[in-house]
Amino acid sequence: xxxxxxxxxxxxxxxxxxxxxxxxxxxxxxxxxxxxxxxxxxxxxxxxxxxxxxxxxxxxxxxxxxxxxxxxxxxxxxxxxxxxxxxxxxxxxxxxxxxxxxxxxxxxxxxxxxxxxxxxxxxxxxxxxxxxxxxxxxxxxxxxxxxxxxxxxxxxxxxxxxxxxxxxxxxxxxxxxxxxxxxxxxxxxxxxxxxxxxxxxxxxxxxxxxxxxxxxxxxxxxxxxxxxxxxxxxxxxxxxxxxxxxxxxxxxxxxxxxxxxxxxxxxxxxxxxxxxxxxxxxxxxxxxxxxxxxxxxxxxxx
Numbered sequence: 001x002x003x004x005x006x007x008x009x010x011x012x013x014x015x016x017x018x019x020x021x022x023x024x025x026x027x028x029x030x031x032x033x034x035x036x037x038x039x040x041x042x043x044x045x046x047x048x049x050x051x052x053x054x055x056x057x058x059x060x061x062x063x064x065x066x067x068x069x070x071x072x073x074x075x076x077x078x079x080x081x082x083x084x085x086x087x088x089x090x091x092x093x094x095x096x097x098x099x100x101x102x103x104x105x106x107x108x109x110x111x112x113x114x115x116x117x118x119x120x121x122x123x124x125x126x127x128x129x130x131x132x133x134x135x136x137x138x139x140x141x142x143x144x145x146x147x148x149x150x151x152x153x154x155x156x157x158x159x160x161x162x163x164x165x166x167x168x169x170x171x172x173x174x175x176x177x178x179x180x181x182x183x184x185x186x187x188x189x190x191x192x193x194x195x196x197x198x199x200x201x202x203x204x205x206x207x208x209x210x211x212x213x214x215x216x217x218x219x220x221x222x223x224x225x226x227x228x229x230x231x232x233x234x235x236x237x238x239x240x241x242x243x244x245x246x247x248x249x250x251x252x253x254x255x256x257x258x259x260x261x262x263x264x265x266x267x268x269x270x271x272x273x274x275x276x277x278x279x280x281x282x283x284x285x286x287x288x289x290x291x292x293x294x295x296x297x298x299x300x301x302x
Contacts, residue, residue, distance in 0.1 A: 003090050004101045005031045006291055010081050010093070010233060011108030013038040014273050015264030017064040018280025019106050019287075024071030026288040031100055032068070032076045033093070037061065039110055039265060040135065040273070042126025047135050049273045060273075084233045091237075091259070104259045104287055107234050107247065108280070111227035111265040116148060120198035120205070121221075128205030129198065129221045133157065134272060136220070137164040143219020146171060146208060148195060153224035155179050158188055161222060169216075171195050171208070191216075229266045244269070253283030261287055 009020045012034030020032045038057050040046055045054045052060055068074050083094035090103045113131060115121055121129055130136040137145075141164045147154055148171045158170045170183060173192035180190055197209040198221065208216045229245045240248040240256040246267055253261040263279040265271045271279070 002101065003103050005029045006102065007031075007104050007106055007287060008033070008091060008093055008100060008102035009106045009108065010034065010084070011110060011264065011266075012065070012076065012078075013061065013108065013110055013264065013276070014064075015110075015271075015276035015280045016106070016108035017061070017068065018277040019108065019261075019263060019284040020068055020074055020076075020280075021064070021071075022281050022284035023288060024068060024074040026284070027073055028288060028291065030074045031102065032074065033079055033081055033095055033100075034108075035078050035080050039113070040126070040132075043130070043136065044127070045139075046273060047138065049277075081233060084236060086237060086257075103291065105237070105261070106253070106283055106287060107239075107255075107260065107262040107266060108264045108276075109230040109233060109266050111229045111269070113223070113227050114225045115223050116225075118148075118195055118198060120200070121223075124198055124200050124205035124221075127203065128200055128218075129223065131223050131225075131227075132272065133160045133164065133222060136222075137161060140220035141165060143167075144169065144217060146216070146218045146221045147224055148172070148221065149224035150226060151175055151179070153226060155183065157222060157224035158183060159186070162186065162188065165219070169218075227265070227269060231266060234260070234262055234266070251282070252286035253279060254286065259290070 006028040007030045009016045009032045020030050023030045040057045046057045079096045081093050091105050093100050144167045145161050145165045146169050147158045151174050161168050169189040169191050171191045194211040195208050196211045198205050200206040226244050231245050234247045238257050247262040249255050249262045249267045253263045255262050261283045263283045264276040
């Protein structure tokens with residue numbers, strides 16, 4: 001099989017673009033494929049990324065894509081990979097009716113958030129409704145912060161949010177006695193009435209309407225849920241995933257399948273923009289080293 005590219009990068013968000021940039025600077029031929037905006041596309045301002053604190057997420061992505069365009073060995077395609085298989089000497093991807101082959105694959109396909117299906121919640125996603133205290137907690141400091149979601153995630157997120165406000169309410173009726181007591185002992189209000197609706201104004205969520213009609217004013221709502229990793233391509237190649245579906249990868253981004261790396265949110269729910277970008281740099285360097293070692297060994301053998 002004829003190999004067209006050194007590396008196929010699947011995903012055009014922070015992790016994938018970071019990897020592609022560093023691979024391009026290593027003079028590797030790279031095909032970057034992806035569509036749609038970054039996970040935090042709905043927020044008005046991204047935070048926690050030095051030199052870009054407060055920037056528009058779409059602006060960060062646009063700047064990264066413009067930087068990639070300077071490298072002649074990197075091509076960006078706005079499309080989806082609909083199939084990915086291992087072949088002799090590499091991998092073949094199906095992309096909107098065309099195919100592309102590469103020696104290695106770097107998967108940065110991210111996750112889909114999994115918010116509860118409550119009326120109004122989707123309308124205010126990124127505008128008063130958030131998933132990351134480190135990303136958006138500072139702007140909600142000293143307000144009434146509400147927390148909803150899974151009992152597996154909520155206790156940890158609730159404890160985190162007490163760092164930004166001394167008024168935090170966890171909306172859930174399924175905590176065990178020990179968890180409930182621990183939260184209450186630390187000043188957290190536990191509300192067992194169900195949330196019926198998220199309401200707000202033109203700019204942000206401002207209140208929660210409960211099932212008995214009570215309206216509770218809030219400064220922000222944080223959703224503590226495990227996101228759903230977009231792991232289909234990785235699983236199709238045989239990559240191992242953990243109990244939550246995140247692709248198993250080592251410190252370099254190497255998966256359990258040779259010549260396949262995975263980085264960013266698809267590998268961990270703890271990923272932020274900065275973590276994803278750093279993971280892209282790390283995996284790119286490791287991938288380049290593997291390709292170099294392979295060429296070096298082939299030269300010696302020849």
